[in-house]
Amino acid sequence: MTGSVSGGLATRVLARSRRHPDALAVVDGDRQLDYAALADCAAAVALGLWRLGVRRGQAVAVCLPRSWQLVGTMLGILRVGGVVVPLDARNPAERSHHILTDAGCTMVVHDGTVPAGLPHRVTCAAADDLLATETGPTPDSTPADCSFLFYTSGTAGRPKGVQVRDGGILRLAEPGYLEFGAGRRFACLADPAVDALSFEVWVPLLTGGCCVIVADPVARTPRLLRAALLRERIDTVLVTTVLFAAVVAEEPACFAATDQVLVGGEQLDVSLVRRWYRDNPDSTTRLHHVYGRTECTTLALSHPIDREVTGEVVPIGLALPGTEALAVAGDRPAAPGEQAELYLGGEGVAAGYRNLPEETSCRFVRLAWRAGRRYYRTGDLVRLDEDGTMVVVGRADRQVTVCGCRVEPGEVERQILTHPGVLLAHVCARRDPAAGGSELLAYVVLRHEVPYGDYDRHLTHTLPPALRPRRTYRVDALPVTDDGTVDEAALLAAAGPPSRGEGDGVVVTAWRRLGEEHRPGPVGVVPGPDHDAAVGPPHLGEASTAIHQDGGTP
Structure with missing residues (x-):
């Protein structure tokens, strides 16, 4: 491309490539890209997209696995002024169709397999073909008003697109809450369709570090993950609470050689933190409990956890640079010790929800008593300590977090109810302290007998794995309760303890339970081992497949 792109995320990364062209930028197995090579990849993709008609502000879906090609493709889209729309290849066709239509995507970049659910007007391009584009001059493009559209679970029954701006991502690379610097190595573990990518990919590239891609089989196997973190000399890693708990249950020393471990997505159990520090007495690793929302660009608060952690709850800490965290009680700031809703402000706040003006106006608000500044209402209830540190105490609505993924029960219920044999459905989460997180449960009232295999296929075709x-x-x-709402407490009390999956002759660990939750739904009619007709309803089905300690399947 001629000249330089003015302003934005792509500009900052490309500026690094000019100052330090030989520094390592991306590692993906045997493939290593220095900053100059990464810039060349982005230039090839940008030129290829331009020749295919992509212009500033147009949305381009990216359906690629975690890889160096993914990084180069996203940077190329940004360089041409496009909007990156991460697309999960595991999505049901209907969900992908909605995302592509709602985002107004003109093109999908894929890995050779065209995703299901393409609207007729959307064209396709293979990432390898774009990366092989012969370089040549092409017009510069300024950044789009928003650079990313991340789709999350929606209250109305369909996923909603969060419009993330460059400024929110640039804020993540500001010093003050973590150690950054040239040559520092960040693990890239997240699903490429979720917003953790904003941290794992762009923070190292903005600060002169290196993004190290961790392959799926390695990321899902504690023994291999520990070895990879050591071999690749990883300095910083971001993991969900459930993943952290599951991995260290099998490999207590995993993460012990990593300087900074950020844990978030669900409430972090104090006993888990104490046990990890106790199991690794000589480690200099610093654990951080982080809190964030896609609507405030991945991370908003962080709390470094001392080895001698005190208290019964791990706080979510203080706001990141360029971020404001405000506990709001009615029309005023909450007093210390008072329960209030958490509002987030600053550079990380998203532009809003794509094509959802009413929900945007409800969640993104201006506070007159804060000089009209704009905030995102998280729906999380917090308590403020005397020093300003925050602790999450609950939710103001039904939204839940499972395995680090935000879930709107209403969306799941809506899809379950599209099965002709289901009359009523209620979805909720139940915390399983032993697994370090929550599991998603569904309760259904049937119109008539439904073969479980038919129900399972329906879930697979209508809902993504998460x-x-x-x-x-x-x-x-x-x-129902006296006020006419579903009595969730009664349902949970009757359901029995969280599933452990015992009874198949295989030793069950927290890691295996996590593997089960990431499988594509229950398989087969297998009565739960904790089923008791006297205390709980009949169990429709239980996952009969699992991930073993070696990462394979039985």
């Missing part, structure tokens, strides 16, 4: 209930219970009726 939104499929871990267990489904058949009930005769949904209990």
Whole structure:
């Protein structure tokens, strides 16, 4: 491309490539890209997209696995002024169709396999073909108003697109909450369709570090993950609470050689932190409990956890640079010790929800008593300590987090109810302290007998893996409270303890339970080992497949 792109995320990364062209930027197995090579990849993709008609502000879906090609493709889209729309290849066709239509995508970049659910007007391009584009002059493009569209679970039954701006990502690379610097190596472990990518890919590239791609089989196997973190000399890693708990249950020394370990997505158990520090007495690793929302660009607060951690709850800490965290009680700031809703402000706040003006106006608000500044209402309830540190105490709505993924129960219920045999459905989460997180449960009232295989296929075709209930219970009726709402406490009390999956002759660990939750839903009619007709409803099905300690399947 001629000249330089003015302003934005791509500009900052490309400026690094000019100052330090030989520094290592991306490592993906045997493939290593220095900053100059990464810039060349981005230039090839940008030129290829330009020749295919992509212009500033147009949305380009990216359906690629975690890889060096993914990084180069995203940077190329940004360089041509496009909007990156991460697309999960595991999505049901209907969900992908909605995302591509809602985002107004003109093109999908794929790995050779065209994703299902393409609208007719959307064209396709293979990433390898774009990366092989012969370089040549092409017009410069300024950044789009928003650079990323991340789709999350929606309250109305369909995923909603969060419009993330460059400024929110640039803020993540500001010093003050972590150690950054040239040559520091960041692990890239996240699903490429989720916003953790904003941290794992762009923070190292903005600060002169290196993004190290961790392959799926390695990321899912504690023994291999520990070896990879050591071999690749990883300095910083971001993991979900559930993943951290599951991995260290099998490999207590995993992460012990990593300087900074950021853990978030669900409440972090104090006993887990104490046990990890106790199991690694000589480690200099610093654990950080982080909190974030896609609507505030991945991370908003961070709390470094001392080895001698005190208290019963791990706080989410203080706001990141360029971020404001405000506990709001009605029309005023909350007093220390008072329960209030968490509002987030600053550079990380997203532009809003794509094509959802009413929900945008409800969640993104201006506070007159804060000089009209704009904030995102998280729906999380917090308590403020005397020093300004925050602790999450609950939710103001039904939204839950499972395995680090945000889930709107209403969206799951809507899809379950599209099965002709289901009359009523209620979805909720139940915390499993032993696994370090929560599991998603569904309760259904049937119109008539439904073969479980038919129900399971319905879930597979209508819900992505992260939104499929871990267990489904058949009930005769949904209990209600005096005010007419579903009595969730009664359902949870009758359901029995969280599933452990015992009874198949395989030793079950927290890691295996996590593997089960990431499988594509329950398989087969297998009565739960904790089933008791006297205390709980009949168990529709239980996952009969699992991930072993070596990462394979039985």
